[in-house]
Structure formats: structure tokens, C-alpha cells
Amino acid sequence: MSIQQFANQFVCDLVAYEPGKPITETARELGLDPEAIVKVASNENPLGPAPMALDAIRNAATEMHIYPDGGGYKLRTALAEKYDLGLENVVLGNGSNEIIELLCHCFLNPEAELIAAEHAFVVYKLMATLFGAGYVEVPDPNFVHDLDAMADAITDKTRLVFIANPNNPTGTIVGEEAIERFMARVPDHVVVVFDEAYFEFLHDAPDTLKYVREGRNVVVLRTFSKAYGLAGLRIGYGLAAPQVAAILQKARQPFNTNEVAQRAALASLEDTAHVKATVDNNSEGLAFYEAAFQERGMNYVPSVANFILVEVGDGDAVFDGMLKQGVIVRAMRGYKLPGWVRISVGTAEENQRCLEVLDAVLAN
Numbered sequence: 001m002s003i004q005q006f007a008n009q010f011v012c013d014l015v016a017y018e019p020g021k022p023i024t025e026t027a028r029e030l031g032l033d034p035e036a037i038v039k040v041a042s043n044e045n046p047l048g049p050a051p052m053a054l055d056a057i058r059n060a061a062t063e064m065h066i067y068p069d070g071g072g073y074k075l076r077t078a079l080a081e082k083y084d085l086g087l088e089n090v091v092l093g094n095g096s097n098e099i100i101e102l103l104c105h106c107f108l109n110p111e112a113e114l115i116a117a118e119h120a121f122v123v124y125k126l127m128a129t130l131f132g133a134g135y136v137e138v139p140d141p142n143f144v145h146d147l148d149a150m151a152d153a154i155t156d157k158t159r160l161v162f163i164a165n166p167n168n169p170t171g172t173i174v175g176e177e178a179i180e181r182f183m184a185r186v187p188d189h190v191v192v193v194f195d196e197a198y199f200e201f202l203h204d205a206p207d208t209l210k211y212v213r214e215g216r217n218v219v220v221l222r223t224f225s226k227a228y229g230l231a232g233l234r235i236g237y238g239l240a241a242p243q244v245a246a247i248l249q250k251a252r253q254p255f256n257t258n259e260v261a262q263r264a265a266l267a268s269l270e271d272t273a274h275v276k277a278t279v280d281n282n283s284e285g286l287a288f289y290e291a292a293f294q295e296r297g298m299n300y301v302p303s304v305a306n307f308i309l310v311e312v313g314d315g316d317a318v319f320d321g322m323l324k325q326g327v328i329v330r331a332m333r334g335y336k337l338p339g340w341v342r343i344s345v346g347t348a349e350e351n352q353r354c355l356e357v358l359d360a361v362l363a364n
């Protein structure tokens, strides 16, 4: 008799999330110097955390015997002020990933359905599966969310619609007009989630917070993992109308975000110079890759985020070949894109090294 037969079948059937390969693991397995490895696999900030966040982290160390402020008062207040919202609109999460999970805790069950785009961030599918709910995948021609088709897919069973904007791994965005048309068709039994993990990199971002201010059943997800460079601390947030935020608050652990993360996030909000340097570095990196791919006649998806999807033939083989030379990219088989890899924008030197290694692997 196996314990598996007593576990929820949909959990046993789950194919676990496969994160970007860690530097330490790569170094261990291939006998490489960790310092010489370039990881451009998880859309992290190549400039690191903000200097002001580093100070906050150091200062917090001596108080680690005290539980964190479970309500996250200071950080939530700062975020509410930043967006001209109230404290009741802000929910903190252990990464924005936790808020995706909280949404599923609150709104999914085996009778409910979640709608997302065909090449959407894979965690939505994992979470729908974890909660035994239906997962409705809507085709995204040219890798762009088709919001009209997503609105068509809404039924009485729909509880959540996820719009990753920009989406990971495609790096594409949907604009305000399409969003407006979509929102006009969304009924009240549906929560729309705008996952804006890469918001800070956008030069012309659609205004989705207006739906929160209007009191619609909308959650806007943002994170400190990307432009703010705090992926390791795990801190993100959701901005939602009070009736939605109050439900999410009930589902979270009492101390779901830790004190170091809260303080570092708070300090990061002040460090606007670091965000600017990050965004500038990213724009240069994207331009570098786009020019290089065009020069080589390679097929790529123009990106507004901090990564770029490029067609390489056999994505797994290119991933393996590059790994052996100490460059970690992300193979895309899990996204049903076996011919592609996703490359996160690094520093200028990292981008150069990544391209050289890609060229060498493709030349083999």
C-alpha cells in the first residue's frame, strides 16, 4: 500500500515548478568556480539589491529574535502612499508568488476555473492543479495575450483570470485599450489579476490601478524581486479593492513576510537611483540582444521586461551546452516551447559573455 493513494490525486499528479538552476548547484555538478558562472535564468537584478536596502538588512540583523510585524504596517503604509491608496488596499506576500497562491486558496475549488493565456507564467497552472480546479488556457497568437478571447472564455465557473503584463516568459504586454474592452465584459463573480512583476521596467505602463480605485474585483500584483533586486528575501504585494484584500488577508500565515524583507523593501522604495540604474541597464541589455539576434537572423520575441525569448533550434541542447561553459539560461520545454531559451538581461559584461557562449554552442 502506498501513501500516495491517500494523498489528493491532483497534488500527486503535479509536475513541480522547475526554477532556474542555482549557481552553487551548477558549480558543484560541473566542478566550476561559482565566481565564474553567469546566471541569466531567473530574471533577477544583475546590479544586486539597492545600497539603501543593504543598510536596512544589516541594521535589522540584531533584532532577529523578535517576530516580524505580521501586519507589515510600515511597508503597507509606504506602498499605500506611493500609489495613493489606503492601507486596506495593500496585501504583502512572501514574494508575489504567495499572493498568487492566496488567491487560489480563496477562490478556487474543484468546481471552479482559472483562465490564463497559453504561454502564461507557469505558476498559474501549477496552482490551479494544486487546488483541483479547472485550468482554461486561451491561445495567444504571436505570444500576446488575446484578451477578447479570454473574455469569451469566462463562464459561471470562472473565478480567476490571470493577465501577466508583461508576461513571463514572452516579455509581451497588452495595452490599455484591450484591457478596457476586457474589463467592460468581466462579470462580478470573477477576480481579474494583473500580474505586474516587471512593472518598473515599463516605459508606458497601462493604468490598472484605476480598477482597484473603482472598487472592481481586481488585484494588481507587484514584487521587490525584479527591479528592486530582493528576490532572495521573498517579498511582493497585491493592491486590491478592500473587499478582495480582506479575503486574502484571512488566508495568509500570521507572519508570512519576514522583518528583514519588510525593512529592505521599505528602504528600496526610497532608493530611486538604484531602480533607475537598473532600468537603464535593462534597456541597454535588451537593445544589445535585439541587435545581436537581428544580425544573426535569429527569431526572437521583442520584450518590454528584463528577459528575452529567442529561438535556438533545440532549447534543451543549447541550455546544456551553455551550462557546461558556465552560463545558465532557461530552457523553455516546460512552456511548450522546446526550440527556445529565455535569457535574462545581465550586466553589459554578462550579456557579452552569454552571447559569445550562445554563438559557440550554436556553431557546434
Ligand SMILES: Cc1ncc(COP(=O)(O)O)c(C=O)c1O
Binding pocket: 042, 043, 094, 095, 096, 097, 098, 121, 164, 166, 167, 168, 195, 197, 222, 223, 224, 225, 231, 234, 235, 236
Ligand atoms: C509573471 C511573474 N509573476 C510572479 C512572479 C513571482 O515573483 P516573486 O514571487 O519573486 O515576487 C514571477 C517570477 O518570476 C513572474 O515572472
